[in-house]
Amino acid sequence: MAASPHTLSSRLLTGWVGGCVWYLEGRAMQESPREFIRLFRSVRKQWMTFQHFTFLRRMYVTQLNRSLNQQVKRKPEPTVSPFLERSSLAQAKAETCAMRPLPPPHLPLARKPNDKELLELESASVIEGSLDVGRETKEEKQWKEMKLHLDDLPGILARLSKIKLTALVVSTTSAGFALAPGPFDLPCFLLTFVGTGLASCAANSINQFFEVPFDSNMNRTKNRPLVRGQISPLLAVSFATCCAVPGVALLTWGVNPLTGALGVFNIFLYTCCYTPLKKISIANTWVGAVVGAIPPVMGWTAATGSLDAGAFLLGGILYSWQFPHFNALSWGLREDYSRGGYCMMSVTHPALCRRVALRHCLALIGLSAAAPVLDVTTWTFPAISLPINLYISYLGFRFYVDADRKSSRKLFFCSLWHLPLFLLLMLTCKRPPGATCAGGEPRG
Amino acid sequence: MAALRPRRRALVSPLCRAFSGPGCQLAPERAGERRDTAPSRVSGFCPPRKSCHDWIGPPDKHSNLRPVHFYVPENESPLEQKLRKLRQETQEWNQQFWANQNLTFCREKEEFIRSRLKAKGLELRTGSGQKATLDAEEMADFYKEFLSKNFQKHLCYNRDWYKRNFAITFFMGKVALERVWHKLRPKQRKTST
Numbered sequence: 001m002a003a004s005p006h007t008l009s010s011r012l013l014t015g016w017v018g019g020c021v022w023y024l025e026g027r028a029m030q031e032s033p034r035e036f037i038r039l040f041r042s043v044r045k046q047w048m049t050f051q052h053f054t055f056l057r058r059m060y061v062t063q064l065n066r067s068l069n070q071q072v073k074r075k076p077e078p079t080v081s082p083f084l085e086r087s088s089l090a091q092a093k094a095e096t097c098a099m100r101p102l103p104p105p106h107l108p109l110a111r112k113p114n115d116k117e118l119l120e121l122e123s124a125s126v127i128e129g130s131l132d133v134g135r136e137t138k139e140e141k142q143w144k145e146m147k148l149h150l151d152d153l154p155g156i157l158a159r160l161s162k163i164k165l166t167a168l169v170v171s172t173t174s175a176g177f178a179l180a181p182g183p184f185d186l187p188c189f190l191l192t193f194v195g196t197g198l199a200s201c202a203a204n205s206i207n208q209f210f211e212v213p214f215d216s217n218m219n220r221t222k223n224r225p226l227v228r229g230q231i232s233p234l235l236a237v238s239f240a241t242c243c244a245v246p247g248v249a250l251l252t253w254g255v256n257p258l259t260g261a262l263g264v265f266n267i268f269l270y271t272c273c274y275t276p277l278k279k280i281s282i283a284n285t286w287v288g289a290v291v292g293a294i295p296p297v298m299g300w301t302a303a304t305g306s307l308d309a310g311a312f313l314l315g316g317i318l319y320s321w322q323f324p325h326f327n328a329l330s331w332g333l334r335e336d337y338s339r340g341g342y343c344m345m346s347v348t349h350p351a352l353c354r355r356v357a358l359r360h361c362l363a364l365i366g367l368s369a370a371a372p373v374l375d376v377t378t379w380t381f382p383a384i385s386l387p388i389n390l391y392i393s394y395l396g397f398r399f400y401v402d403a404d405r406k407s408s409r410k411l412f413f414c415s416l417w418h419l420p421l422f423l424l425l426m427l428t429c430k431r432p433p434g435a436t437c438a439g440g441e442p443r444g
Numbered sequence: 445m446a447a448l449r450p451r452r453r454a455l456v457s458p459l460c461r462a463f464s465g466p467g468c469q470l471a472p473e474r475a476g477e478r479r480d481t482a483p484s485r486v487s488g489f490c491p492p493r494k495s496c497h498d499w500i501g502p503p504d505k506h507s508n509l510r511p512v513h514f515y516v517p518e519n520e521s522p523l524e525q526k527l528r529k530l531r532q533e534t535q536e537w538n539q540q541f542w543a544n545q546n547l548t549f550c551r552e553k554e555e556f557i558r559s560r561l562k563a564k565g566l567e568l569r570t571g572s573g574q575k576a577t578l579d580a581e582e583m584a585d586f587y588k589e590f591l592s593k594n595f596q597k598h599l600c601y602n603r604d605w606y607k608r609n610f611a612i613t614f615f616m617g618k619v620a621l622e623r624v625w626h627k628l629r630p631k632q633r634k635t636s637t
Contacts, residue, residue: 216509341591
C-alpha cells in the first residue's frame with residue numbers, strides 16, 4: 001500500500017497540472033465554474049479507475065515478488081527447512097536471530113576421513129556443490145555492476161529528484177502565480193516555473209543523499225537510485241548543486257530577490273531542518289508543512305514582488321492541507337517508522353495526530369472564507385468550495401473517531417483530489433482585475 | 445557447464461581473495477577454509493575478472509542493505525585505498541546496526557504478540573493453523589514503546605551516519621579530482637618535452 005499512494009497522487013496531480021496550464025494559457029474566465037467541475041470530475045474518474053487498476057496490479061506484483069524473494073533468501077541456509085517458506089518472515093528471522101554459528105563444514109577437519117567416507121562425502125559435496133552453485137548463480141545474477149550508463153541517467157536523475165513531487169510543488173507555485181493580482185507575465189512565469197523546479201530537484205536529491213540506509217529499510221523508498229547503487233553519493237550531491245545554483249540564480253536575478261531568498265530558505269528548511277528532525281522530534285511535521293506552504297508563496301511573490309496577505313493565505317492553505325494528507329498517510333506506516341527510528345505523531349502521539357488532522361481540515365473551511373475578505377477571490381469561492389471542504393472535514397472527523405486504517409486511507413485519498421480541485425476553484429473564482437473590494441476603493 | 449563451475453570457482457576464489465581482501469567472502473560450505481575472516485558478510489559472489497567497477501548485490505535479508513563488492517585497482521593510490529577502506533568499514537558498521545535493529549524488532553514484536561495473546565487467553569495459532577496476529581491498533585503500543593526505547597541509539601547512529609556519509613562523499617570528490625589531475629599531468633609532460 002505504501003508504495004502506491006505517492007504514485008497515485010502524482011499521476012492525479014500531473015493531470016491537474018495539465019488542466020492548470022491550460023487555464024493559464026486560455027484565461028477562460030468566461031466559462032462557468034460548473035464546466036470546470038464537470039471537466040475535472042470526468043478526468044478524475046478516469047484517473048481513479050486507472051489508479052485503482054494500477055494499485056491492484058501493483059499489490060499482486062509486490063506480493064508475488066515478496067514470495068519469490070523469500071524463497072531466494074531462505075535457500076542458502078541448509079538448516080532451515082524449505083517448508084518454513086510458508087510461515088511469516090518474522091518467525092524465520094526470530095529463529096535465526098539467536099546468532100547461531102555458521103553451519104559446520106561437511107568435510108570434518110579434525111580427523112582424516114577414510115576412503116569410503118571420503119567417497120560418500122565427495123559425492124555428497126559434489127551434489128551439494130552443484131546445488132549451492134545453482135543457488136549462488138541465482139544470487140550472482142542479482143549482483144549488478146556499479147557502472148553508470150548514460151542512457152539510464154535521465155531516469156535515474158528523475159527518480160533522484162523525485163520528479164513527480166517536484167511537479168506537484170511547481171504546480172502549487174503556478175497556482176500562486178496565477179492567483180496573484182496583476183497582468184499575467186509569461187516570461188516571469190516560465191522563469192519561476194523552472195527556478196522552483198530546479199530548487200525542488202536539488203532539495204529532494206539532498207534528502208535522498210542523507211537517507212540511504214533508512215530508505216533501504218522502508219518498502220515505500222527501497223527502490224531509490226542511491227539505495228540501489230545506480231548513482232554514487234558524489235554524483236547525487238553534484239547534481240543537487242547543479243540544480244540549486246542555477247535554480248536560485250534564476251529566481252533571484254530572473255524573477256526577484258525575494259523569491260530567490262524564499263527558494264534558498266526552503267531548500268535549507270527541507271534538507272537541514274526537516275530531514276534530520278524526522279529522527280529527533282515530531283515537530284518535523286510542522287516544519288514539513290511550512291516547506292510545503294512556501295512554493296505557492298514563491299509563486300505569489302514572483303508575480304507581485306511582495307509578501308502580502310494573499311501570499312500568506314495561499315501559504316496557509318497549503319500548510320493546513322499538509323496535515324490531513326500526511327497524518328493520514330503516516331497512520332499506515334507506523335511499523336516502518338518505528339523500526340526505522342522516525343519520530344512521527346502517528347507512532348508517539350496517535351491522538352494528537354488525528355486531532356491535528358481534523359483541526360486543519362476545519363481550518364481549510366475558514367481559510368476559504370478568508371479568501372474573498374483578502375480580495376483573492378470572489379464570494380462565490382467559499383460557497384462552491386464548501387461541499388468539498390465539508391467532505392474532507394467529515395473524513396477527518398471519521399479518522400479522529402475511528403482511528404483505523406480504513407478511515408486513514410479514505411482521508412488520504414480524499415486529500416489527493418481535494419487540493420487540486422480546491423486550487424482550481426480558487427482560480428476560477430479569482431477576483432477580476434479592477435473589481436472593488438468590500439466597501440473599498442477600486443483596485444488598479 | 446555446471447560440472448565445470450566448481451572447478452572454475454576453485455581457481456577464481458583464491459584470486460578474488462588476493463585482490464579484494466575482506467570484501468569477497470565465501471559461501472557457508474567453505475567457511476572452514478576461511479576461519480580467520482570475520483563472519484560478518486557471507487556471500488559467494490566474485491565479479492568477472494575483466495570488470496573494473498564495484499558491484500552491488502541484492503538486499504541483505506536482515507539489514508535490507510545492499511552489499512557492495514569493492515573493486516581494487518592495481519595502481520590504487522593511498523587516497524583511493526583510504527576511501528575504499530572507509531566505505532568498507534561503513535558498510536560493515538551499517539550492516540551490523542541494521543541487522544541487529546531489524547532482528548531485535550522482529551524478536552520483540554513476536555514477544556509482544558505472544559504476551560498479548562496470552563493475556564487475552566488466545567492461542568498463538570487459530571483453528572485453521574494460521575498464525576494469530578494483533579490488529580494495527582494493538583500493535584501501536586508496541587511501536588511507540590520500541591521507538592522510545594531505541595531513541596538514544598538512533599540519535600547516536602544518525603550522528604555517526606551523517607559524519608561518515610559526508611566523509612565518504614568528500615573523499616570521493618578528492619579521488620575524482622586526483623584522477624582528473626593524473627589524466628591531465630602525463631599530457632602536460634608530453635607537451636613540455
